[in-house]
Amino acid sequence: xxxxxxxxxxxxxxxxxxxxxxxxxxxxxxxxxxxxxxxxxxxxxxxxxxxxxxxxxxxxxxxxxxxxxxxxxxxxxxxxxxxxxxxxxxxxxxxxxxxxxxxxxxxxxxxxxxxxxxxxxxxxxxxxxxxxxxxxxxxxxxxxxxxxx
Amino acid sequence: xxxxxxxxxxxxxxxxxxxxxxxxxxxxxxxxxxxxxxxxxxxxxxxxxxxxxxxxxxxxxxxxxxxxxxxxxxxxxxxxxxxxxxxxxxxxxxxxxxxxxxxxxxxxxxxxxxxxxxxxxxxxxxxxxxxxxxxxxxxxxxxxxxxxxxxxxxxxxxxxxxxxxxxxxxxxxxxxxxxxxxxxxxxxxx
Numbered sequence: 001x002x003x004x005x006x007x008x009x010x011x012x013x014x015x016x017x018x019x020x021x022x023x024x025x026x027x028x029x030x031x032x033x034x035x036x037x038x039x040x041x042x043x044x045x046x047x048x049x050x051x052x053x054x055x056x057x058x059x060x061x062x063x064x065x066x067x068x069x070x071x072x073x074x075x076x077x078x079x080x081x082x083x084x085x086x087x088x089x090x091x092x093x094x095x096x097x098x099x100x101x102x103x104x105x106x107x108x109x110x111x112x113x114x115x116x117x118x119x120x121x122x123x124x125x126x127x128x129x130x131x132x133x134x135x136x137x138x139x140x141x142x143x144x145x146x147x148x149x
Numbered sequence: 150x151x152x153x154x155x156x157x158x159x160x161x162x163x164x165x166x167x168x169x170x171x172x173x174x175x176x177x178x179x180x181x182x183x184x185x186x187x188x189x190x191x192x193x194x195x196x197x198x199x200x201x202x203x204x205x206x207x208x209x210x211x212x213x214x215x216x217x218x219x220x221x222x223x224x225x226x227x228x229x230x231x232x233x234x235x236x237x238x239x240x241x242x243x244x245x246x247x248x249x250x251x252x253x254x255x256x257x258x259x260x261x262x263x264x265x266x267x268x269x270x271x272x273x274x275x276x277x278x279x280x281x282x283x284x285x286x287x288x289x290x291x292x293x294x295x296x297x298x299x300x301x302x303x304x305x306x307x308x309x310x311x312x313x314x315x316x317x318x319x320x321x322x323x324x325x326x327x328x329x330x331x332x333x334x335x336x337x338x339x
Contacts, residue, residue, distance in 0.1 A: 050190060050295040063260060064295045067286040092293040094193045124163065 029073055036076065043082055044069055046100065050093050189314035192293050196310075199226075199303050200291035207258055207266055207280035214281055216307060223310075223333055224253040225326075226301040227277070227317075228289070230261045231269035233297040239316035240273050246322055247276040251330065256280035259289050259297055302326065304333055 031037040041058060047068070049060035057065050057072070068089070075085045089097045101107045194200070199216050206212045227243060229236040247254045256277035258266045266282065283289050292301070302311040311329045313321060 063286075064289075067260075067290060071287075071290055091193060092290060093295065094190055094293075096190050127160070 029069065039082075040073055040076060043076075043085065044072060046098070047072070047086070047089060048097050048099055050097060053096075056099065190293075190295070192309070192312045194293055194309050195312060196308065199301075199307050199309050200288070202281075202288040202291065204281040204283055204288055207256070207263070207270075207282045210263070210282075214279070219253075219255065219303070220307045221305055222253065223302065223304045223330070224255050224278075226255050226257050226292075226303060228257045228259050228292075228294050228297045228299040230259050230297050231265040232261065235316045236298045237273065239298050240276070242317050242319060242322070244274060244276040245319075246317070246326075247278075253278040257289075257292075257294075258282045259294065260284060260286050302329055 029040075031040065044057040045059075047057040049055045049057050049062055049065045050068075051062040051064045052060050055065075057068055072085055072089075075088060080088070086098060095101050095107075101110060103111055201216050203213050203215045206214055225246075229239075243254065254277055256279070258280050260283070262284075263282070266280070270277075270280070296314065298316050300313045300317055301309055304310050310333065311326065313325065317326075
């Protein structure tokens with residue numbers, strides 16, 4: 001009866017939103033210590049909401065995010081460390097849940113791609129500057145080539 | 150100046166290579182974004198055993214069914230809720246498929262009130278062989294479920310073979326599910 005009342009109240013509050021989803025859990029999470037709360041918030045801000053993919057688990061109001069936050073807290077209380085909690089979620093939802101993907105052959109391009117591009121660009125610039133300072137008076141042949149670029 | 154000519158002529162291809170590489174990247178991006186289901190997460194559970202669960206049956210709340218009880222023949226696990234509008238769109242498609250008796254369609258009623266779920270089935274019809282309920286949403290996390298509808302194909306041995314996120318359509322059944330089933334019938338390895 002109590003739950004039905006709470007649910008009715010939650011639905012009343014939710015009528016403004018056109019987004020249909022399961023009734024949100026009315027009981028908020030409670031923490032036993034500030035340290036636990038701090039660790040929890042650090043952890044959920046590094047995990048991506050699987051439903052609304054541009055938000056972290058901390059930001060999202062989707063039902064699945066509510067459930068996953070609860071699950072994360074429960075795992076913390078079972079004594080799991082951060083890596084184990086992330087592994088738990090990756091095993092179910094894939095690498096996608098991590099905002100910082102693990103460094104492995106699949107993600108090398110993601111991790112090192114920008115640095116490689118920057119390095120290549122830098123080398124090209126250095127090469128061009130050197131060439132230019134070496135030939136202060138370029139031949140007609142070279143001028144033509146540079147125009148072609 | 151003649152000795153610098155070979156070096157320069159190889160250098161002059163660099164911009165072309167860069168432009169071609171960027172073009173290829175853009176093309177790949179455009180092709181990827183053409184996939185209508187691109188928001189769907191690939192499930193890491195495909196090819197793995199279905200997660201263990203013990204869930205009550207919607208129509209007999211006292212009866213608990215486990216993953217092991219469902220083994221022996223393939224089944225389709227369809228995630229739905231009375232709160233999910235897309236499930237309503239999917240319902241006629243699912244009903245047609247269930248009526249073909251191709252395999253058992255098990256309902257996974259996710260985060261729903263018992264009365265709402267019962268009313269929904271009464272109103273639209275019950276295509277399911279059996280409906281399991283997950284009010285807490287604990288089993289759903291083990292299955293990597295994040296929205297509804299979602300549909301899993303599990304083989305007779307209890308291995309997840311296929312997953313579809315979003316409402317099933319006749320095209321999806323024709324082009325994806327039925328070929329997978331044919332593969333299962335031939336006893337194809339994973």
